[in-house]
Amino acid sequence: DTAVSQTPKYLVTQMGNDKSIKCEQNLGHDTMYWYKQDSKKFLKIMFSYNNKELIINETVPNRFSPKSPDKAHLNLHINSLELGDSAVYFCASSHTSGGAYNEQFFGPGTRLTVL
Amino acid sequence: GQNIDQPTEMTATEGAIVQINCTYQTSGFNGLFWYQQHAGEAPTFLSYNVLDGLEEKGRFSSFLSRSKGYSYLLLKELQMKDSASYLCAVRDGSSNTGKLIFGQGTTLQVKP
Numbered sequence: 085d086t087a088v089s090q091t092p093k094y095l096v097t098q099m100g101n102d103k104s105i106k107c108e109q110n111l112g113h114d115t116m117y118w119y120k121q122d123s124k125k126f127l128k129i130m131f132s133y134n135n136k137e138l139i140i141n142e143t144v145p146n147r148f149s150p151k152s153p154d155k156a157h158l159n160l161h162i163n164s165l166e167l168g169d170s171a172v173y174f175c176a177s178s179h180t181s182g183g184a185y186n187e188q189f190f191g192p193g194t195r196l197t198v199l
Numbered sequence: 200g201q202n203i204d205q206p207t208e209m210t211a212t213e214g215a216i217v218q219i220n221c222t223y224q225t226s227g228f229n230g231l232f233w234y235q236q237h238a239g240e241a242p243t244f245l246s247y248n249v250l251d252g253l254e255e256k257g258r259f260s261s262f263l264s265r266s267k268g269y270s271y272l273l274l275k276e277l278q279m280k281d282s283a284s285y286l287c288a289v290r291d292g293s294s295n296t297g298k299l300i301f302g303q304g305t306t307l308q309v310k311p
Contacts, residue, residue, distance in 0.1 A: 088241075115297060124303065125284060125303060125304045125306075126301065126303050126304075127242065127286065127288075127301040127304075128301070129298055129299065129300075132296060132297065132298070134296075134297075139296045140296050140298055174241060174242070178297060180297070187232060187244040187247060188244070188297075188299065189244070190241035190242050190243070191241060192240070192241050193240075193241055
């Protein structure tokens with residue numbers, strides 16, 4: 085199946101722990117994104133990489149660190165987890181053509197619960 | 200600043216037509232997207248407008264007026280499976296990064 089995949093789908097952890105979420109796309113896209121969707125359903129961009137280069141870095145605590153080993157992967161590492169980090173995290177990807185960014189395809193989401 | 204407004208909730212009847220409005224004020228504009236998100240699932244792309252006018256795709260149509268900062272999504276012949284959240288998103292034109300700014304979403308409930 086061609087898609088954007090994320091692991092794990094659910095993540096329950098204690099405050100203060102460090103955790104990672106992985107994302108992979110096999111759509112041949114060159115741009116990948118991380119979004120956070122809070123309890124009020126607002127979807128907010130956190131980071132974006134284009135051809136492994138960081139192009140969007142919103143006001144996110146530096147406990148969050150994205151890593152893109154290649155164009156098909158964008159992982160998110162979170163240090164010292166806090167209660168407020170509980171949310172659904174979505175990975176997405178898109179293709180650029182002629183300098184324009186096309187529609188984004190989203191992964192299934194990772195529901196993070198910090199206790 | 201960046202602001203995108205949509206109604207929080209709407210209810211409609213199976214077989215009817217519903218229009219979901221979206222108004223936006225952004226520092227730059229490079230296109231408007233509508234996404235559908237069923238509960239517990241990923242957002243999926245529905246439509247894209249960058250020029251003024253109506254784009255039709257089956258039962259779904261989307262309209263854009265850039266001068267008014269306004270868009271709507273029109274759903275015809277509503278089906279129960281159309282019960283979902285509908286997210287309006289503006290692509291930021293002030294930076295060439297493809298950044299999408301999302302509204303809070305409109306939760307549509309379709310009743311028999």
